[in-house]
Amino acid sequence: MEQLINSHVKNIQISGIRRFYNLVADKKDIISLTIGQPDFPTPLHVKEAGMEAIRSNQTTYTPNAGLLTLRSAIRDFYLKYAPAYRAEDEIIVTVGASQAIDITLRTILQPADEVILPGPVYPGYEPLISLAGGIPVLADTASNGFKLTKSILEQYITPKTKCIILPYPSNPTGVTLTYDELKEIADFLAEKDIFILSDEIYSELTYDEGHVSIASFPQVREKTIIINGLSKSHSMTGWRIGFTLAPAWLSAHMLKVHQYNATCATSISQFAAIEALTNGLEDPVDMREAYRIRRDYCLERLAKMGLTVEKPNGAFYIFPKFPIKKMTSLELGLALVDEVGLAIVPGDAFSEYGEGYMRISYAYSMEQLEKGMERLESFLDSHTLT
Numbered sequence: 001m002e003q004l005i006n007s008h009v010k011n012i013q014i015s016g017i018r019r020f021y022n023l024v025a026d027k028k029d030i031i032s033l034t035i036g037q038p039d040f041p042t043p044l045h046v047k048e049a050g051m052e053a054i055r056s057n058q059t060t061y062t063p064n065a066g067l068l069t070l071r072s073a074i075r076d077f078y079l080k081y082a083p084a085y086r087a088e089d090e091i092i093v094t095v096g097a098s099q100a101i102d103i104t105l106r107t108i109l110q111p112a113d114e115v116i117l118p119g120p121v122y123p124g125y126e127p128l129i130s131l132a133g134g135i136p137v138l139a140d141t142a143s144n145g146f147k148l149t150k151s152i153l154e155q156y157i158t159p160k161t162k163c164i165i166l167p168y169p170s171n172p173t174g175v176t177l178t179y180d181e182l183k184e185i186a187d188f189l190a191e192k193d194i195f196i197l198s199d200e201i202y203s204e205l206t207y208d209e210g211h212v213s214i215a216s217f218p219q220v221r222e223k224t225i226i227i228n229g230l231s232k233s234h235s236m237t238g239w240r241i242g243f244t245l246a247p248a249w250l251s252a253h254m255l256k257v258h259q260y261n262a263t264c265a266t267s268i269s270q271f272a273a274i275e276a277l278t279n280g281l282e283d284p285v286d287m288r289e290a291y292r293i294r295r296d297y298c299l300e301r302l303a304k305m306g307l308t309v310e311k312p313n314g315a316f317y318i319f320p321k322f323p324i325k326k327m328t329s330l331e332l333g334l335a336l337v338d339e340v341g342l343a344i345v346p347g348d349a350f351s352e353y354g355e356g357y358m359r360i361s362y363a364y365s366m367e368q369l370e371k372g373m374e375r376l377e378s379f380l381d382s383h384t385l386t
Contacts, residue, residue, distance in 0.1 A: 012127045017349050017359075020333060024343045031372045032343040033360050036171060036316065038235035040290075042272075043283045046234060049275035053268045060267060064259045065251075066093025066243070067270050073277035074243050081203065082215035082226070082245070089248040092255055093265045093273075097201045097229040097242035102128050103257040104225050104244060105163070108195050109134040113162035118148035119353030120319070122171040126351075134162065140353050145310055146173040146319070150184045163195040166214060169202040172350045172359040173319040174295075174312020179212045186217035196224040201242075202315040204233035204284040207292045209313060215245070222247050225254075232315075233284045234276045239269040291316045294362040294369055301373040305380050316363040319347070321356055329355055339382075340375040 002010075013019075021034045041047075053059070065071065071087035078085060085091055094100040101124070109115070111133040117125055119138035126136040139156045141148055148166065166185075169176045177185075189196065196214060203211040215224045229242030242265075244254060276283065295312060302309050302320050309320040322332060329346035336342045347357030362369055 008130050008133075012130065017123065017345050020330075020343070020345055020349065023334075024337050027337060027341070027343075029341050030337065030343050031341060031368060031375055033362070033364055033368065033372045034343050034345050036232075036361050036363055037237060038232065038287065038316075038363050039365055040235045040287050042236050042239070043234060043276070043280055046236070046272050046276045046280055046283070050239070050268050050272035053271035058267055058271055062093075062264045062267050062270060064264050065091065065255055066265055067267075067274065070270050070274045070277070071243075073274055074245070077277050077281070078213075078226070078228075078245060081200075081211065081213040083218070083221070085245045086248065090245060090251050092244045092246075092251060092258055093270060094229075094242040094244060094258060095262050095265050096231065096240040097199065097227050098124060099258075099262060100227045100229070100242040100244045101125065101197070101199065102131075103254050103261060104197055104227070104246075105129055105132040105134065106257050107250070107254045108163055108225075110162075112160060114158060114160040115163045115165060116148075116153065116156050116161060117165040118146065118152075118167070118170070120146070120172055120347060120350035120357065121165075122167060123349055123351075125165055125167070135160075137161075138351050138353060142353050146170060146175045147177060147181065149177075149181055150188045153185065153188065157192075157194070161194055163197055164189070165197045165199065167199040169206060169211070169312075169314025170317075171202070171315055172317050172345070172347070172354065172357075173310060174315045174317045175310055176206060176209065176313045177212070178209070182212055182214045183217060186214055186220045189223070190219035194223065196220055197227065198224055199227045201227065201229055202232055203228060205288055205291060205316060206314040207288070207295065207312075211314070225250065230273055230276055234280060235287065236269075236272070236276065239266075239272055241265060241269050241273045291362065294364075294366060297366065297369060298360060298362050298373065301377070305377055307380075316361060318360045318362060319354075319357050320360070322358055329358060332358065336376070336379055340379045342372055342375040342379070344372075344376075
């Protein structure tokens, strides 16, 4: 019977991040710097809001788009990045940012539509594009500091291009786009019938320069869908709260997909999210400062090892290049595990353009990072990789 199932599903692979994580999960004495999971607990006052929602029996369905109080809080939260979105009809609360991406792509794509995204890139986009009938088109950004800019877009846009994904700050590279780079893209796309999916889940985790949203440019507001959520900013990965901000005419269609896909986000998590976005706006500050210290430590150690790395301005990943002509990224990852007990994610998990790189997550304690860097240095000292 297997031959009867959806061919798009059959062709999808489990995320390379999770495949590698699962591969080493049962190994002993492993230092794992693989997963983008904040090592901070959800703030106590946010947890208490969730518990109070349970105690007060706030456990029923909510409106499909989410509690209006939460949507209003999201509206207010995003005023620092873009002109106001209406809570009533331009914001949808979703089951994490992943579902937000899914309902967006299923709303805008038809069979054979092309979606441009930067390579290397988080592996969660391509399968959703394919499931929606679209065709992922990976743009090589490795020679451009991992930035998908106007000059690169011009090389990949065709009459079939329906959407461009801007996942910045980036997983796996940590790079961001500047105001000028985003303005150039906005001006370029202003008169084109192409959607922009701007995944801004790491907006609160930028270090040297603040986050800029492409939705702040009025010439593309009507074609832009912002994706964000609380997983990274408030260490709420398991609460599964994401959201979309998009024009009312587009949100109305996305809401139909969301309604039949999930009905609504969990009521308990929505009440916790209200607390996070009203009384917890400063919660990310201490986390961000800790990540900044960890980032700088990793950069310094990797530079002393002689590895080339693009300085990340956001998220909590660093993506060094390895001179590994004698082995693939996967082979290097396995060798690191077997020889020194270090797990970092092979770059090819982020598309073919990640080959030759490895992703290190610094969403771990300094103690873990120090041990990890020591093991990596020990490995490099004993190998000639070129």
